[in-house]
Amino acid sequence: MDLSFIINELGEERDDYFRAIAPPIVQTSNFAFKTVAEMRNAFSDEYSTWIYSRGMNPTVDILRKKLAALDGAEDCLVFNSGAAAIFAAVLANVKSGDHIVSVKEPYSWAQRMFEVILPRFGVTVTYVDGTETANFKNAIRPETTLIYLESPNSWSFALQDLSAVAALAKEKGITTVIDNSYCTPIYQRPVEMGIDLVLQSATKYIGGHSDTVAGVLCGSRAMIERIFNSEYMNIGSGIQPFNAWLLIRGLRTLPARLERITRTTDTVIAFLKEHERVERVLFPLDPSFPQYELARRQMEGGCGLLTFIIKAESCGTIERFCESLRHILMAVSWGGHESLIIPKCAGMPPEQFSSTIEMHRSLRLYTGLEDADYIISDLKRGFDAIAGLP
Numbered sequence: 157m158d159l160s161f162i163i164n165e166l167g168e169e170r171d172d173y174f175r176a177i178a179p180p181i182v183q184t185s186n187f188a189f190k191t192v193a194e195m196r197n198a199f200s201d202e203y204s205t206w207i208y209s210r211g212m213n214p215t216v217d218i219l220r221k222k223l224a225a226l227d228g229a230e231d232c233l234v235f236n237s238g239a240a241a242i243f244a245a246v247l248a249n250v251k252s253g254d255h256i257v258s259v260k261e262p263y264s265w266a267q268r269m270f271e272v273i274l275p276r277f278g279v280t281v282t283y284v285d286g287t288e289t290a291n292f293k294n295a296i297r298p299e300t301t302l303i304y305l306e307s308p309n310s311w312s313f314a315l316q317d318l319s320a321v322a323a324l325a326k327e328k329g330i331t332t333v334i335d336n337s338y339c340t341p342i343y344q345r346p347v348e349m350g351i352d353l354v355l356q357s358a359t360k361y362i363g364g365h366s367d368t369v370a371g372v373l374c375g376s377r378a379m380i381e382r383i384f385n386s387e388y389m390n391i392g393s394g395i396q397p398f399n400a401w402l403l404i405r406g407l408r409t410l411p412a413r414l415e416r417i418t419r420t421t422d423t424v425i426a427f428l429k430e431h432e433r434v435e436r437v438l439f440p441l442d443p444s445f446p447q448y449e450l451a452r453r454q455m456e457g458g459c460g461l462l463t464f465i466i467k468a469e470s471c472g473t474i475e476r477f478c479e480s481l482r483h484i485l486m487a488v489s490w491g492g493h494e495s496l497i498i499p500k501c502a503g504m505p506p507e508q509f510s511s512t513i514e515m516h517r518s519l520r521l522y523t524g525l526e527d528a529d530y531i532i533s534d535l536k537r538g539f540d541a542i543a544g545l546p
């Protein structure tokens with residue numbers, strides 16, 4: 157389906173609301189029926205009707221249609237966070253005694269679910285280095301029901317060969333789920349590679365303005381309908397109409413923003429790679445990246461998230477660098493208009509810092525919608541502030 161059609165028209169029945177260009181926010185909790193027969197009919201199939209906004213809502217429906225089409229999937233559910241999308245997708249595919257094979261170091265709240273919540277219900281997880289498909293094959297047991305992927309990983313950018321893992325899972329009747337937050341469906345389409353369920357944090361690029369938390373889950377109609385009638389309705393964490401409206405607005409400019417950010421990121425990477433205080437840059441679509449060939453094969457773009465390793469002997473030097481920046485903000489998340497940075501050492505007590513461990517010296521940078529020169533001059537300010545410091 158044409159991208160411009162999806163973004164500008166799909167799902168928008170303007171004749172139903174005064175030919176308004178922007179869709180209405182149907183801010184209602186419930187919907188009324190004229191006859192008992194109508195009501196009875198609705199009760200028999202909540203998935204296809206308006207009854208109550210914990211289930212379906214017309215504003216959310218416009219968004220669902222667009223997001224499903226973007227992923228090339230039959231259907232979609234939108235949650236009030238990416239974490240809720242992860243929770244529902246995983247929960248829907250395990251029962252007591254089942255086993256999950258997950259890529260190592262998945263998004264932190266996926267990991268928390270695997271390690272804190274699922275063991276209470278007798279579900280076990282094996283983590284594998286996903287850069288080798290054979291590792292998945294070796295970890296699969298008779299009771300494995302789910303393979304959990306995140307490609308690229310949002311810190312190390314480690315990739316999995318999605319077509320190969322999907323083929324392996326299909327052969328064994330195992331469901332595959334991927335966290336596709338890094339690429340969005342604009343830059344990577346896992347459904348076409350055979351992955352069953354594709355999720356992303358819409359907080360990042362879909363929202364795009366750092367003002368909404370939301371999550372997307374796409375898959376076949378059968379899988380999505382099953383999740384709707386169970387986990388989605390039970391967890392009660394579907395997106396609210398106003399937030400759905402913000403995401404529809406975010407979608408209008410998604411390809412334009414990604415295109416701009418992609419160009420800026422290339423310029424920023426070229427600057428970083430030349431700088432004497434930068435040991436190396438990690439970015440899946442940089443030729444120096446170990447899985448560059450695979451990235452080229454299954455991703456159409458890399459966008460704004462990269463990691464660079466700074467040459468520093470102490471945690472204090474990294475702190476000084478970050479605190480000297482005037483425009484690049486120190487904050488979690490990414491995908492918005494503003495450039496952001498997180499030093500890995502912020503996640504550990506300073507006395508644990510060891511300059512011999514490369515990951516401790518890593519900084520994750522997100523390049524936003526500012527001019528490349530504006531971002532680069534700020535990075536220069538940071539490097540200048542640590543000139544001469546070990």
Ligand SMILES: *Cc1c(COP(=O)(O)O)cnc(C)c1O
Pocket residue numbers: 237238239240263310335337338356357358359369370371489
């Ligand atoms: C942010 C993020 C999530 C979680 O999304 P929320 O919208 O914050 O709940 C999941 N996966 C990745 C890779 C993320 O970056």
